[in-house]
Amino acid sequence: MAIQQKSRQSGIRRKFSLLSLFEAMATPHALDRYLELVDPMTTVRDLRAEVTDVHRSTADTVTLTLRPTHQWRGFEAGQFVQVGVVIDGVRHTRCYSPACSQYRADGLIELTVKAHPEGLVSRYLHANAQVGLVVSLSQADGVFHLPTPRPESVLLISGGSGITPVLSMLRSLLDEGYSGDLTFLHYAYSEKDVSYRAELEQIAAEHDRVRIVLAYTDQTSGGDLHGFFGTEHLNAVAPWFAEARTFLCGPPGLMRSVRGVYDDLGLADRLHFEEFAAPAPTADADADGDVNFSGSDVVATNSGKTLLEQAEDAGLTPSYGCRMGICFTCTSVKTSGCTRNVKTGETDTEPHKKIQICVSVPVGDVEIEI
């Protein structure tokens, strides 16, 4: 046994030193840059995925099934991945939460993307994604997932495209044979806007202990509930919610209402949530100084907005992913000056420091390599 293990390890070491040799020969480009010319799904280090199925269940969403390359390490229901696509020669990266069970046997990943009316990547995927498209992929990340061991009762609340991470939780709990109280409460304008409606109805029919509740805000017939979220909805569909763990993802209005109710009831620590979009930023009214975008030879008066917004206002197009300090796509080097992180309130005066420009506002003069 020990001999077998030793020879396996030396085999792996040989493989990696050969790879390093090939990579050194391929310099200045990584080996994957050459391999992608032959087959973009043959990669040594890069994690990528090929679209193997495209499905449109509602007018403004597209569901993509992805086959990841061998580097994929799987995910926990609720987490997100970063997907990169090339549009007009530029790679853009956005976060998407797998909607499938974390136990999916074929190893494929399912994403459902809602096309935002002015959105770049979501509209591109909605209009252009087809079988064979290869996208770049990150490993899964994020702290929005079910705790282990599982809680005795679980309430899942979603709205619109926020269905994806909580549907993944629902599907995963069903695969685990979860036997606690489980309610899935989903808000949509009307029944035609519910992705996965047929599957949700089937789950309701097949599982006595699982309660699927569809709430319509613009439709007064059909469905189970009507109107916006309120405590009466909670009491009607999960009267045990105060003892449960609640997982929430949806549009800002729904998030605000649910968080408000849980705060008022002193249950904030029982509520776990994921936001898809950052709340509208408020510019610092006392802002002063200039922002020097040194990589572009542009100097702008500090408006008090985030450095990402100030760069965009100045006509620059830095890369970004989540716009809320999660994904690090926008990280840039601040050469000098002081910045404040709008999420933590911390200020930073260290020169030549990498900062996330989507959550950093300048405090006085700042020079940044954009």
Ligand SMILES: Cc1cc2nc3c(=O)[nH]c(=O)nc-3n(C[C@H](O)[C@H](O)[C@H](O)COP(=O)(O)OP(=O)(O)OC[C@H]3O[C@@H](n4cnc5c(N)ncnc54)[C@H](O)[C@@H]3O)c2cc1C
């Ligand atoms: C952790 C995480 C998980 C996510 N999972 C999913 C998912 O499973 N499915 C999904 O469809 N989206 C998901 N998103 C949102 C997704 O990452 C993109 O923000 C969304 O697809 C819009 O990107 P875009 O390039 O089309 O828009 P952009 O070109 O980046 O933005 C264009 C305009 O749309 C606005 N906008 C951007 N994002 C949103 C948003 N989410 N809601 C409302 N307005 C917005 C911007 O303010 C801007 O005005 C997730 C986001 C995060 C942070």
